[in-house]
Amino acid sequence: xxxxLRVLACATVALxxxxxxxxxxxxxxxxVAPALLTAAWLVRRVRRRELPQPHPLHAVLALFAVVLxxxxxxxxxxxxAAEYLLRWLPFLVIxxxxxxxxxxxxxxxxxxxxxxxxxxxxxxxxxxxxxxxGRTRATGPLEDPNDLAYFLVAALPLLxxxxxxxxxxxxxxxxxxxxxxxxxxxxxTFSRGGGLALTAALxxxxxxxxxxxxxxxxxxxxxxxxxxxxxLLAGPTLDRALQEKSFIAATNVDTRELRWQAAxxxxxxxxxxxxxxxGFRGGYAAxxxxxxxxxxxxxxxxxxLEVAAELGLPGFGLFAGLLAVAxxxxxxxxxxxxxxPMAAAQASLVAVVxxxxxxxxxxxxxxxxxxxxxxxxxxxxxxTDARAARDQ
Numbered sequence: 461x462x463x464x465l466r467v468l469a470c471a472t473v474a475l476x477x478x479x480x481x482x483x484x485x486x487x488x489x490x491x492v493a494p495a496l497l498t499a500a501w502l503v504r505r506v507r508r509r510e511l512p513q514p515h516p517l518h519a520v521l522a523l524f525a526v527v528l529x530x531x532x533x534x535x536x537x538x539x540x541a542a543e544y545l546l547r548w549l550p551f552l553v554i555x556x557x558x559x560x561x562x563x564x565x566x567x568x569x570x571x572x573x574x575x576x577x578x579x580x581x582x583x584x585x586x587x588x589x590x591x592x593x594g595r596t597r598a599t600g601p602l603e604d605p606n607d608l609a610y611f612l613v614a615a616l617p618l619l620x621x622x623x624x625x626x627x628x629x630x631x632x633x634x635x636x637x638x639x640x641x642x643x644x645x646x647x648x649t650f651s652r653g654g655g656l657a658l659t660a661a662l663x664x665x666x667x668x669x670x671x672x673x674x675x676x677x678x679x680x681x682x683x684x685x686x687x688x689x690x691x692l693l694a695g696p697t698l699d700r701a702l703q704e705k706s707f708i709a710a711t712n713v714d715t716r717e718l719r720w721q722a723a724x725x726x727x728x729x730x731x732x733x734x735x736x737x738x739g740f741r742g743g744y745a746a747x748x749x750x751x752x753x754x755x756x757x758x759x760x761x762x763x764x765l766e767v768a769a770e771l772g773l774p775g776f777g778l779f780a781g782l783l784a785v786a787x788x789x790x791x792x793x794x795x796x797x798x799x800x801p802m803a804a805a806q807a808s809l810v811a812v813v814x815x816x817x818x819x820x821x822x823x824x825x826x827x828x829x830x831x832x833x834x835x836x837x838x839x840x841x842x843x844t845d846a847r848a849a850r851d852q
Contacts, residue, residue, distance in 0.1 A: 476825035481601045520778055538736040559836050559839070562833055569621065612642050669799070763822050786830065790805055
């Protein structure tokens, strides 16, 4: 059963950025690995009569679930309330499951490696869509290039965690190639938010002394050489892509301002329990006074404003509490053991936080899996400290 849990947990995080490919095969495939992991975890705990090890994250998740259900009940008449409730709940469940299995059966390092592996495959798909399919912005396994950039940039700092351990030339070369593929895939999306998130993550790694400046400069030089080669081979295509991106970027600035203003109005008008899950989509036209005639049910393109608008200030506070618990837990683990792995996880969370300022990413796994893995590492640290105290 332990081996099965490891396979299913790693598959859950690895397949998340490949969701689009799975959906093309069957609408239910993307849910198979998380569902099987949850079922296997439940069977394991019932057979062994074990309860999950408690962590403050569990309390925040439970309270958030209460607010989520209350908001749904109050706004039951909303067109999207039930649909979006069913989008939220699996993330809460899989977060709790990942915390437990990663604190016991599944090494945190294995899950970090699986996250990177899945993202690397997604990056290859992104480059394929750009080169072979003639897309002006890479999409590959995800329809929206910005969402794809989010996955790739969130995974990139985790390579630093994989540097710890036995170092060989082949291993170092493989990690370097993986990093280059992830950066190239993210760059091919032409996502400005992804670029800002990557910059913030790298700054965090350098500031926490988990990554030397020379490594960043070396990576930048390698990427510049790759970019120069791409420019020489496909200059007209890249020029067309940049022109299209410039036009889209100008439009995005205006539309995002409209959506943020609409979300802020919803928070002001419904501060306690919001407009309900999915309520931003349903209420955007009215809140924005039909500001976008051709887009009546969009997302807010800001995770924090969208959560606050839909679940109210208590829901937003608990959602922010998930990030706060992860920040505190990761710092405890970092100070108690090797710095590099947890600094890498922190940098990945920084990338998620920054990218989500421009995207609605609460319905994608990186945020939830990173929070879960940090909490699991904290539980493992507690176990180590307890054993050390008993030995003394």
